[in-house]
Amino acid sequence: MTLLTLQQITKNFGGLTAVDHIDLSVEKGTIHGLIGPNGSGKTTVFNLITGIYPLTSGTITFNGMDITGYPAFKVNQKGLARTFQEIQLFYDMTVLENAMMGCQRLTRAGAVAALVKLPWVTREEAFIREKAMAALDFVGLSGTAEEAARKIPYGHQRLLEVARALAGDPELLLLDEPAAGMNHAETRELMALIARIREMGITVFLVEHNMKMVMEICEWITVINYGQVIGHGKPAQVQADENVINAYLSGENITC
Amino acid sequence: MDFVTIPQLAFSGLTIGCVYSLVGLGFALTLRATELINFAQGEMVMLGAFIGLTLISFFHLPYIMVFILSIILTGIFGMFMERFILRRILDNKSPLLNLLIATLGISISLQALAIILWGREPVPYPDIFSVEPVMFFGIRLQHLNLWILCLGLASMAALQFFFQKTMTGISWRAASLDPSTAALYGVNRQRNVSLTFALSGALGGGAGVLIAPLYFASFGMGHSVLVKSFAAAAMGGFGVVGTMIGGLALGAIETLAAGLISSEYKNVIMYVILLAVLMVFFRPKTPTGRSITEGSKVAAGRAVNLFSADMPFWIRPSALLLGAAVWLIIPAVFDVYTMRILNLALIFAVAALGLQLIVGYTGQFSFGHAAFFGIGAYTSALLAIQLNLPFLLTLPLAGAAAGLVGWLAGPLLRLSGHFLAIGSLAMGEIIFLLMLNWKWLTKGAYGLYGIPFPSIFGFEISSDYAYYFLVTMVLGLICFLVHRLTDSRFGRGLIAVRENELAAMVNGINLISQKTKAFVIGTACAGIAGALYAHYVTYINPDSFQFHVSVEMVTMVVIGGLGSVPGSLIGALVIILLPEYLRGLADYRLVVYGGLLIGFMMYLPGGLADLARYPLRILRQRLQKNVREVTQ
Amino acid sequence: MLTLKDLKVAYGPIEVLHGISLEVPRGGIVSLIGANGAGKTTILNTISGLLIPASGTVSFEDRDITGYKPDQVIRMGIAQVPEGRKVFTNLTVYECLLMGGLVRRDKKQVQKDIETVYEMFPRLKERRRQLAGTLSGGEQEMLAFGRALVAKPRLLLLDEPSMGLAPKMITEVAQFILMVRDQGMTVLLVEQNSELALTISDYGYVLETGSIIMSDKACNLINNQEVRKAYMGL
Ligand SMILES: Nc1ncnc2c1ncn2[C@@H]1O[C@H](COP(=O)(O)OP(=O)(O)OP(=O)(O)O)[C@@H](O)[C@H]1O
C-alpha cells in the first residue's frame, strides 16, 4: 500500500526550478531513500511535503488524504514527522521537554485545560512524559533527560531530533541527512536504530549521502538531479544505473 | 485651498521625513550591526542640537563649522556609549531585550542631564539661513529645508555605496550576520561595532543640528522623532535606501494628512499605513531569526522548586505561613504613602505578568501593552460611571474587552522580530490616539473623573489598606493562573515557539494560534490591571497609557527576569518603587534611575529573579541533605 | 610550519584539551581524526584565535601566535573552513567569496582567484547572486571551502569539509585539497571520514577525549588494525 504519493510536484524559487515535476511514492512499511547530487532538490522535496514551503504545482497525498497546501502543523498532526539537515532543537529546553514537544499530535490539553487542570489533564501530562521518556530510551538518551538541549554533544542532538519525531507515533518519518557529522561507529548505531524504527511499523523516508548506509538499509531508492527523477529502483539497480553513476556516485579512486 | 497647497505641504512633509530618515538610518545601522533597537538614538538628536546651540551661542562659530563639530562630537559620544556600556552587554551574549533596556537607561539619563544643563524650556536657535524662500513654480522653498533634503539624500547615497560596493561595507554586513566567522576572515568586529555606533551617533547629531532651527532645542526633542524614525527604518526593511524612502513617505503622509484630512487623525492615518506596509511587505515567509530572549537565563529547570517530593514535608506549610504572615504584616507596618505606591506597583505587576507571558514565554515583542491597560481602565470606568455596573462585573469585563482587542490585533503577530516591535508600538499608539480623539466616549485629554471606588458585597474599598487586600488577592489569583498556564502542555508550546518557530511548527504547533492565545491572555491581564488602576486613582486620562508606559512595562519584565513569574512581580516593584525612593535626589533622580537600569543590565543579565535563585538553591540543597541523613 | 606545544583549553571549568602537541610541516597534509567530541574543532578554533588556551603555545613559522585575535591570525596566513560551513546567510555567494579575500592587498588577484573557485565549483558560479543562506547544505560547504581558498592562506585548516557533500563531490574536494597542496599550501584536515582523510594526507594524529593517543605516517595509520577498527569500521 502506498503511504505517500507525490504527483508532479514542482517548486520554483524565482527563476530557479528546484523541484521539477517529481512523481514518487513511498510504500508503507519500507525504508525509502532519496539521493542526488548537492543542490538537486532533496531538502526542498522534504520542505514541500511537510508544508514549510507552498508548492508551485502538483499534489501530495498521504494515507489516501490530499494534504496539498496543508500548513506544517497540520501535516504533522496527520502523522508525518521529520528531522532537519541543520539541527533544529528547542535549545533552552531540557532534552526531555524537547521530546515531550513531539507528542503534540497525540494530546489536546489547551489553555483552558491548563487553567482548570481536571484529572484528565494531569493524566495526559503523565502520558506525555511517559511517551517522551520511551522515545528517549529508544534512541538511548534517557540518561541526559534533564540536561539542557544545547549542552549535549552534536551527535546526541541529532538523535534527540529523531526521538522528538518518534514521540508522536508518526506513520511516516522523514530524515534529512541523519548521519552527517557522525563517525563510523555512530553511523552503524544509527543504521540499527533506523531498522528498529521500521520494525515498529513506521515508514522511513531518508535523504543521505552516506552510500554504505543508503545501500544497506533502503528497500527503494529514488535518485534526483536538477529537481528531476533520474533513477528509481532497488539499491542494486540504482547502483548499476549508468545515469546515476555519472551524476552522483562516480569519482576516480584516490590512493595514498 | 489652491493648487500649490499640496506640493507646498508635500515639500515640508518631505523635509520632516528626511529628518526621520537620517535618524532612522542611524537606527538601521546599529540594528543591522547588533540587532539592537537603540532607544538612545533620539537623544543623539537632542545632543546634536544642544552641542550645536552651545557652539553657536558661546563660541560664535559659523554654521558649517558648528554642523561638522556637532557631528564629530555626537559620533564620539555614540562610540563611548558602545565602548563603556553596550560592549559589555554584547559580550555577555545577553538577550536583545537587555540591550534595549540599557539603551533606554541611557536615554533616560541623558534627558535628565539635559534638563540639568540646559533647562526644561525649549531654546530657540538663532536664524542661520536666509529666511527669504526660494520660489519654485509658486512653491516657497526654505533654504534650511533644501539643506536638509540635500544632506539627507547625500548621506543616503554615501551609505548605500559604502555597504554595497566597498569591501569594508560588505565586511560589516558579514560581521553582523556571523561575528565569529567574520573574525576568522579578518574582520575586527569590535572596531566596526564601535564605528557603527559612531556613525549612527553622527547621523542623529547631524539631524539634531538640522532640525533645531525648525523646532527649537529641547530635552524631549529626540523622543518625539524616535518613534517615527524607527517606523521609517522598519518601513524600509532596515535597509539604507528603504529607510530613506520610508522616512520621506512617513513625513509626506503625516503632513498631507494633517493638512488635507485632519490634524487630530494624522498620526492615526500614518500608523495605519505603516501597519499596512509592514503586513504586506515584511511578513516573513519562513520562520527564522534569533529569538529575542535568546541568551537569557530562562531555561526551564533553572527555577528552584522548593516543593518537590524530595523536600521535607513541612516546607510547603511553612512557606504558606510565612507568606501569609508577610502579607498581613505589610499593611500593619507601612504608612499610607508607602501603601499607595505599593498598591500601584502591585497593580502594574498584574499587567507585567501578562506581558511576561507574551515576551518572556512566547518570545514576542510587545510595545503596546499600556494601550490594553488603558482599554481595561476605560472599560471598567465607563461601565461603572455610565451604567452603574458593580466592580465584580466590570473587572472581568475590562479583562475581556482588552483581550478582545488583543484578539483583533492577533494578525499582527504574523510579523516577527523588530517588525513586530514597531507593529505593536504602532498599534498601541493608534489605541492611545483613539482614546484621545473619541471625545464622545472618553472625554479626550480631559479624562474621566469620579470613577467610583470598588464596592464588593456592600463594602466600599476606598482606603489604601483595603485596596491592598483587593489587589493582592487579584494578583495572587493571576499568579496562580499564569503559573498553571506555563506549567502545562500549553505553556511548553509557548516556550517552543519562543525557542524555535521552525521546529515548533513541524511538531504540530499552530504558530499564529499559539501566539494569539498568549497575546489574548496577556492583554486580558493588562485589562484587569487597568480596571484595578482606574478604580484606585479614580481619575484617568490617556496620558497614563502612552508608549512610554508600555516601555516601562517591558522594563519590568526584563529587569525582573525573562520567563519568570516571580520576576515580573519583583520587576514591577522595583520600577515603580525605585523612582519614588530616589525623589530625594531631585533633578538627579532620573539620571540615577537611568544609570541603575544600565547597571542592572550590565551586571544582572538574568534579571533580579536570578539574584534570588542562588540563596534558594542553597536552601534547597541544605534541606535535601537533611532529609537524606534522616532516612539513613 | 605550525607547532602546538602542550596546549590546554577549557570551556569554563571543563578542560577539553589536556596538553596537545602536534606539528604540521610545510607543504604537507596532516589529518586529525577522532570521535565526536574528542576536541578536534577545539584545536582548530584555538589555532584560529577564537579560543584562548589556558596554557601551552601555538607557533606559526617560528613566531609565537598564542593569544592572537582571529583577525590577526588570518593576516598571518592561516584560514579556517569552520565546522558547519557558517556562510554569511544574507550575503550573496559572490560577496561571501569576496569576504575570503578581505585581508588581501592584491585585489586584482582576488578577482582571479574567485574565478578559479567558480571553475572548481560551477554551481557557485551559476548561483553567484543567490543569497548564501538559501543554498543547499552541500552548496554551502562548497562556498565555505571556496571562501577559504580566496584567502590564499599559507596554512589551510579544514573542519569536516566533506560534511553534507555527495560522494562524487567528496572525491572532487579531496582532489582540490591535493591540488592546493601541490600549489604550496599546507593543510591541517579534520575529518569524520577517516579513511578518506588518511588516504590523502601525509601524516595523521589520532585524538581521543582531549589527548593525542597516536601519531604516525598516514600510510601506517591506515593499515593500523586499531585505527581501522575504531575509526573506519573495518
Ligand atoms: N529559498 C531559496 N531560494 C532560492 N534558491 C533556493 C532556496 N532554497 C533552495 N534553493 C536552491 O534550490 C536547490 C535545491 O536545494 P536543496 O536544499 O533542496 O538541495 P539538496 O538536494 O537538499 O542538496 P544537499 O544535498 O546539498 O543538501 C539548490 O540549488 C538551492 O540553491
Ligand SMILES: Nc1ncnc2c1ncn2[C@@H]1O[C@H](COP(=O)(O)OP(=O)(O)OP(=O)(O)O)[C@@H](O)[C@H]1O
Ligand atoms: N561552547 C562549548 N561549551 C562547553 N563545552 C563545549 C563547547 N564546545 C565544545 N564543548 C565540549 O568540548 C568537547 C570537544 O568538543 P569539539 O567540538 O572540539 O569536538 P570535535 O572533536 O570537534 O567533535 P565533532 O566530531 O562532534 O565535531 C566536547 O566534549 C564538547 O561537549
Ligand SMILES: [Mg+2]
Ligand atoms: Mg539538503
Ligand SMILES: [Mg+2]
Ligand atoms: Mg568538530
